Amino acid sequence: MPGKFKITIKCMGLVLFLSSASVNAQLLRDTSALNLVREDISYVYNFQFSDAREVYRKITRLYPEHPIVFLLRGIITYWENYPLLNTNPCHVIFEEDMRKCIELSEENSNPDFEAEYLLADLCARGMLLMFYNDNDLPMEVIPLTISTYKYLRRSFHFTSLCPDLNYFTGLYNYYREAYPKEYPIYKSLAILFPPGSMETGLKELHNASVNSVVLSAESIIMLQWIYLNFENNYSVALFYSKRLHEQYPENGLYMAIYIKNLLLMKEYDEADRLASALPKENINNFFHAQIIILKGILQEKKYYNNKLAEDFYNKGIREISLFGTYGNEYAAYAYYGLARISEASGEKRTSKTYRKEANKLAVFKKINFNK
Numbered sequence: 001m002p003g004k005f006k007i008t009i010k011c012m013g014l015v016l017f018l019s020s021a022s023v024n025a026q027l028l029r030d031t032s033a034l035n036l037v038r039e040d041i042s043y044v045y046n047f048q049f050s051d052a053r054e055v056y057r058k059i060t061r062l063y064p065e066h067p068i069v070f071l072l073r074g075i076i077t078y079w080e081n082y083p084l085l086n087t088n089p090c091h092v093i094f095e096e097d098m099r100k101c102i103e104l105s106e107e108n109s110n111p112d113f114e115a116e117y118l119l120a121d122l123c124a125r126g127m128l129l130m131f132y133n134d135n136d137l138p139m140e141v142i143p144l145t146i147s148t149y150k151y152l153r154r155s156f157h158f159t160s161l162c163p164d165l166n167y168f169t170g171l172y173n174y175y176r177e178a179y180p181k182e183y184p185i186y187k188s189l190a191i192l193f194p195p196g197s198m199e200t201g202l203k204e205l206h207n208a209s210v211n212s213v214v215l216s217a218e219s220i221i222m223l224q225w226i227y228l229n230f231e232n233n234y235s236v237a238l239f240y241s242k243r244l245h246e247q248y249p250e251n252g253l254y255m256a257i258y259i260k261n262l263l264l265m266k267e268y269d270e271a272d273r274l275a276s277a278l279p280k281e282n283i284n285n286f287f288h289a290q291i292i293i294l295k296g297i298l299q300e301k302k303y304y305n306n307k308l309a310e311d312f313y314n315k316g317i318r319e320i321s322l323f324g325t326y327g328n329e330y331a332a333y334a335y336y337g338l339a340r341i342s343e344a345s346g347e348k349r350t351s352k353t354y355r356k357e358a359n360k361l362a363v364f365k366k367i368n369f370n371k
Helices: 003-018 031-045 049-062 067-080 090-106 111-134 138-158 165-182 184-190 198-211 216-229 234-247 252-264 268-276 285-301 306-344 348-361
Strands: none
Touching: 031 049, 031 067, 049 067, 067 090, 067 111, 090 111, 111 138, 165 184, 165 198, 165 216, 198 216, 216 234, 216 252, 234 252, 252 268, 252 285, 268 285, 285 306, 306 348
16 A cells, blocks of 8 residues: 555544544543543553553443443553554454444434444544554455545534544645645546645644543654654654653653654763663663664664664564554664665665655655755
8 A cells, every 4th residue: 555545544543533532522521531631641651551551440430331341452452462463363353442432422313412423433443554554454444434434524523522523624634735735646536625724723733632531642652753754844843752751751652752852852861871771671662773773873874884774774674564554654763864874884775775665665755854
């Protein structure tokens, strides 16, 4: 599946998944339950899965037959096994939970709860879309995307319910204009959808990052993503990645994103401190592979030790290749680094080979640490 389309699906998946929990009408009327959902999600993002499961059990006692219980269990499964590969047996229970959530949501016939069950439905669909997309399963992505669209359009009727939906509308407003601008091949497709506003989208996302009940973390990470990859404003991206890391310090994914931003801003001392202080036993193999590649950049850019940098890059590529397309972004950084080192050694042909591989893996080729 082309990388650009996969990014589109991923963004859509995030929208569908995370815009739902906060507008659950029944839960919004139940302050204690809403606080439990907020607490549960916060534990998940901070990788405190034992605490998350304990809170989850409290929620199941309050709403034992509600789609939210299947949704939350799926979220825990997804992040506890991140990156969740389709070779991991846990993907079976994850998919079953998402399908059950969809089934229960679409059985609702009470108009008073339409927003609640519609968005629970979209939530589960979005999680499945992310899983299928990240595992490069287009035959699963395409029919699910098509069947989801009518529910997605229906959700626009409920945007006044809470600040969390600024995340949803913000993503639509921004990407409706930014995506065809960045990738003109999609202009003919974009005209089929109502126009948006990049400026409005960024304001809505920022509002969601400040005022959301549930969507603060996802709003922050999306702002970081946009400013880094579309706006190419590394300093603003760093503001958001730092905030994210400080809010969820145990999250290895957010740690790697913050270190990457520091490296792009050439704040090598802080990046080095964070990368060096992170023991392997506290992170899984995927995050460890990311840190190895980032350490390679440090050796190359801060210490000018190309030999050690080359060792880190090669080791990082070997380790992250075990995770399929999940590892493409960081593998590309390593190949760009090997290309630079080879070129500095006068190995022009080898450098060209590495750069070609990097360009094949990278979606945003401007993020390459060449400068």
